[in-house]
Amino acid sequence: xxxFFYPKSVAIFGSFKEGAxxxxxxxxxxxxxxxxxxxxxxxxxGTVEIAGKAFEIRPKLEEPVDAAIIAIPAKFVPSLIDEIGxxxxxxxxxSAGFSEVGNVELERELVEKARKHGxxxxxxxxxGIFGVHGKFFGxxxxxxxxxxxxxxxxxxxxxxxxxxxGNDERIGFSAFVSxxxxxxxxxxxxLRYFADDKNTKAIALYIEGVRxxxxxxxxxxxxxxxxxxxxxxxxxxxxxARAAASxxxxxxxxxxxxRAAFKQAGAIEVEEMEGLFDAAKAFEMYEKAGRxxxxxTNSGGPGVLAxxxxxxxxxxxxxxxxxxxxxxxxxxxxxxxVKNPIDLIADADYERYKKxxxxxxxxxxxxxxxxxxxxxxxxxxEEIAKAVIDAExxxxxxxxxxxxxxVRDGVKLLEEGGIKNFPTPERAAKALAWLSRR
Amino acid sequence: xxxFFYPKSVAIFGSFKEGAxxxxxxxxxxxxxxxxxxxxxxxxxGTVEIAGKAFEIRPKLEEPVDAAIIAIPAKFVPSLIDEIGxxxxxxxxxSAGFSEVGNVELERELVEKARKHGxxxxxxxxxGIFGVHGKFFGxxxxxxxxxxxxxxxxxxxxxxxxxxxGNDERIGFSAFVSxxxxxxxxxxxxLRYFADDKNTKAIALYIEGVRxxxxxxxxxxxxxxxxxxxxxxxxxxxxxARAAASxxxxxxxxxxxxRAAFKQAGAIEVEEMEGLFDAAKAFEMYEKAGRxxxxxTNSGGPGVLAxxxxxxxxxxxxxxxxxxxxxxxxxxxxxxxVKNPIDLIADADYERYKKxxxxxxxxxxxxxxxxxxxxxxxxxxEEIAKAVIDAExxxxxxxxxxxxxxVRDGVKLLEEGGIKNFPTPERAAKALAWLSRR
Numbered sequence: 001x002x003x004f005f006y007p008k009s010v011a012i013f014g015s016f017k018e019g020a021x022x023x024x025x026x027x028x029x030x031x032x033x034x035x036x037x038x039x040x041x042x043x044x045x046g047t048v049e050i051a052g053k054a055f056e057i058r059p060k061l062e063e064p065v066d067a068a069i070i071a072i073p074a075k076f077v078p079s080l081i082d083e084i085g086x087x088x089x090x091x092x093x094x095s096a097g098f099s100e101v102g103n104v105e106l107e108r109e110l111v112e113k114a115r116k117h118g119x120x121x122x123x124x125x126x127x128g129i130f131g132v133h134g135k136f137f138g139x140x141x142x143x144x145x146x147x148x149x150x151x152x153x154x155x156x157x158x159x160x161x162x163x164x165x166g167n168d169e170r171i172g173f174s175a176f177v178s179x180x181x182x183x184x185x186x187x188x189x190x191l192r193y194f195a196d197d198k199n200t201k202a203i204a205l206y207i208e209g210v211r212x213x214x215x216x217x218x219x220x221x222x223x224x225x226x227x228x229x230x231x232x233x234x235x236x237x238x239x240x241a242r243a244a245a246s247x248x249x250x251x252x253x254x255x256x257x258x259r260a261a262f263k264q265a266g267a268i269e270v271e272e273m274e275g276l277f278d279a280a281k282a283f284e285m286y287e288k289a290g291r292x293x294x295x296x297t298n299s300g301g302p303g304v305l306a307x308x309x310x311x312x313x314x315x316x317x318x319x320x321x322x323x324x325x326x327x328x329x330x331x332x333x334x335x336x337x338v339k340n341p342i343d344l345i346a347d348a349d350y351e352r353y354k355k356x357x358x359x360x361x362x363x364x365x366x367x368x369x370x371x372x373x374x375x376x377x378x379x380x381x382e383e384i385a386k387a388v389i390d391a392e393x394x395x396x397x398x399x400x401x402x403x404x405x406x407v408r409d410g411v412k413l414l415e416e417g418g419i420k421n422f423p424t425p426e427r428a429a430k431a432l433a434w435l436s437r438r
Numbered sequence: 439x440x441x442f443f444y445p446k447s448v449a450i451f452g453s454f455k456e457g458a459x460x461x462x463x464x465x466x467x468x469x470x471x472x473x474x475x476x477x478x479x480x481x482x483x484g485t486v487e488i489a490g491k492a493f494e495i496r497p498k499l500e501e502p503v504d505a506a507i508i509a510i511p512a513k514f515v516p517s518l519i520d521e522i523g524x525x526x527x528x529x530x531x532x533s534a535g536f537s538e539v540g541n542v543e544l545e546r547e548l549v550e551k552a553r554k555h556g557x558x559x560x561x562x563x564x565x566g567i568f569g570v571h572g573k574f575f576g577x578x579x580x581x582x583x584x585x586x587x588x589x590x591x592x593x594x595x596x597x598x599x600x601x602x603x604g605n606d607e608r609i610g611f612s613a614f615v616s617x618x619x620x621x622x623x624x625x626x627x628x629l630r631y632f633a634d635d636k637n638t639k640a641i642a643l644y645i646e647g648v649r650x651x652x653x654x655x656x657x658x659x660x661x662x663x664x665x666x667x668x669x670x671x672x673x674x675x676x677x678x679a680r681a682a683a684s685x686x687x688x689x690x691x692x693x694x695x696x697r698a699a700f701k702q703a704g705a706i707e708v709e710e711m712e713g714l715f716d717a718a719k720a721f722e723m724y725e726k727a728g729r730x731x732x733x734x735t736n737s738g739g740p741g742v743l744a745x746x747x748x749x750x751x752x753x754x755x756x757x758x759x760x761x762x763x764x765x766x767x768x769x770x771x772x773x774x775x776v777k778n779p780i781d782l783i784a785d786a787d788y789e790r791y792k793k794x795x796x797x798x799x800x801x802x803x804x805x806x807x808x809x810x811x812x813x814x815x816x817x818x819x820e821e822i823a824k825a826v827i828d829a830e831x832x833x834x835x836x837x838x839x840x841x842x843x844x845v846r847d848g849v850k851l852l853e854e855g856g857i858k859n860f861p862t863p864e865r866a867a868k869a870l871a872w873l874s875r876r
């Protein structure tokens with residue numbers, strides 16, 4: 001499927017009036033810096049200007065391209081596929097008006113034409129695709145920065161919202177695919193593809209239901225064996241499943257069966273949309289983590305909240321070794337607690353954090369660290385951020401700097417250092433729980 | 439306790455060097471716009487300048503004031519209380535170094551002196567208090583905007599972080615109190631006070647443990663009978679309870695007993711820190727909500743996620759009346775789903791949202807609405823925000839505009855219209871669940 005996610009050339013079919021879908025996709029591709037060949041196609045011809053660059057609109061496609069993106073009225077799509085079938089390797093059909101509104105026959109015809117020419121289809125009724133490392137933004141959705149997360153979304157609108165929220169969370173993406181009606185390619189194909197894609201470090205999957213349970217399980221097992229697969233399943237409740245059926249026409253099936261299947265395949269299921277991003281952030285930093293966690297904090301309360309959450313998620317509050325306790329006791333002020341959670345108290349500074357992280361990290365009883373910082377007194381939060389960045393530690397360190405504006409500079413510094421921040425102690429604890437499930 | 443939260447005059451004891459605790463509190467009081475009398479006191483005398491205003495530092499307090507804020511070394515506090523006891527009504531003791539570090543006798547002495555003079559004590563070892571509507575910011579924590587939430591926090595640092603996060607969530611506060619060791623006044627006293635405070639619409643309480651279970655239950659029942667009381671209990675797990683014991687010295691006790699007690703008293707318990715803010719936002723808008731919810735969305739996926747969460751929290755997906763369905767069918771495009779969740783699809787505009795909200799709101803089977811908006815195509819998100827604001831509806835409407843930057847303008851408009859936004863469908867669903875528990 002490289003011709004979809006790393007195309008060398010692309011044709012776009014539709015209206016190139018400003019605001020039209022094809023125009024918006026062309027704009028995204030051009031502004032995204034795609035350096036392959038771009039061929040806009042519309043029977044009316046003419047030109048279209050994007051970012052000061054004029055493109056000639058061809059009345060028809062006459063040269064071979066890797067992929068076609070199609071946003072013309074549904075009823076014309078099958079004949080277009082038949083017409084250009086020998087010139088393309090695959091088509092992304094944005095157009096709606098197929099099986100999702102009852103036009104099952106039209107969708108069957110679309111697939112038949114594709115099969116006839118041996119090409120693959122994404123969609124129809126989808127929001128398009130991104131191949132971020134190939135700078136190919138073949139969708140009208142908001143562009144994202146390059147990174148390791150491939151987002152596979154059955155729902156186009158969910159996918160679009162997730163990309164924008166991912167930008168807010170500063171998540172880097174390798175790819176995005178919204179596959180709509182899944183007339184040809186579906187979640188199982190994309191799972192396998194991204195499992196082998198070298199730029200993808202983790203896969204996030206939003207599904208309401210799947211087409212072929214057995215095929216899905218095989219693909220999921222394959223993908224989860226190679227990298228973390230994070231799943232958000234919608235349609236878990238009775239009413240939710242009913243709504244999903246009317247939304248994507250897919251049978252949501254019994255949630256209990258899905259749940260067991262995800263677990264058996266080694267995938268990470270998250271409960272809520274927020275979890276999708278938090279898990280993605282965790283796996284962007286670490287492949288996995290052990291279950292024995294040390295909590296380091298400069299405020300008792302948040303340390304207790306983290307501890308509660310860790311324990312309720314089945315993780316262990318690590319029992320620090322006697323050497324660790326002694327080493328900590330040797331330089332920490334007497335008011336500090338050297339039992340896990342370790343409380344460095346409010347006036348903790350760079351040295352106190354850095355030394356503590358390093359000592360605790362060397363403890364054989366500790367698999368992972370959860371470092372909390374409420375606005376420190378006497379020093380700016382950047383100092384503590386620097387301590388976390390500078391501390392030598394070869395184990396996963398999950399960070400919760402909290403209090404919005406008061407730690408903004410510290411969080412910014414962390415992120416520049418490649419460390420993602422989790423905004424509450426509980427969300428940091430959940431991140432460690434997901435890491436421990438790999 | 440009005441002399442604490444609406445004082446007419448205040449004395450501050452401590453060092454007024456820049457960066458010192460007493461200086462920071464004085465600065466907060468002055469910059470916060472307190473228009474009562476302010477008396478800085480330090481044996482060395484001198485002057486201190488804040489925001490271009492010079493204050494004479496008195497060597498000792500010689501005039502009566504409502505409240506004293508004390509940030510001098512612990513060992514001098516009891517004798518100071520004895521000295522000024524007849525001039526003040528209450529004292530907030532910021533100073534640390536009492537029972538929390540084993541100096542039980544010093545704390546006993548402090549209370550004894552206070553009793554002798556018939557005055558009340560907040561603290562010691564606390565972060566201070568805010569009476570926001572009296573523009574009295576008697577703490578070094580970040581100032582907040584006026585509103586209806588009173589925050590009572592056993593942990594000072596948690597309280598400070600919560601205020602800053604509240605600012606981020608644009609929550610308005612009536613008051614804040616961090617009560618530290620609770621040598622005299624404790625959570626039960628504050629619950630009763632804020633239950634009767636006219637500026638407080640809801641109370642948020644962070645506790646690790648309580649002093650006197652019976653007294654607490656009475657106070658909680660009293661307060662929850664008057665307004666929503668949101669509780670975040672830390673020390674729920676075995677390790678968490680142990681950590682809490684070493685942090686505030688309070689016995690966390692069996693969580694199951696707390697949990698049952700909260701429920702019995704009619705308080706709203708939240709699981710995580712995030713829930714504290716979300717619940718506060720919900721109760722800032724509405725007193726309560728019924729259990730039958732209608733979901734209105736412009737994207738199927740998020741509608742399904744909301745439905746899942748509502749049902750898992752024990753709420754009902756309202757069965758729309760035949761009239762409602764007919765009315766919706768009469769003007770909505772055929773692709774829209776008029777079953778709950780109601781899907782207005784991606785091109786939904788102002789009219790479609792406004793009319794749908796109004797029609798659904800009139801349905802006798804519907805108690806509350808959950809309105810979702812992913813970035814609309816063709817219109818800016820402000821249009822949908824305006825529809826939500828303009829729609830005539832006398833039932834609770836909880837809103838989830840999602841996708842960060844793409845709906846930022848819409849969310850801003852909502853907030854100017856007094857409508858808080860919840861960033862994910864699940865968090866919006868939880869808000870309705872909390873409202874339904876009143």
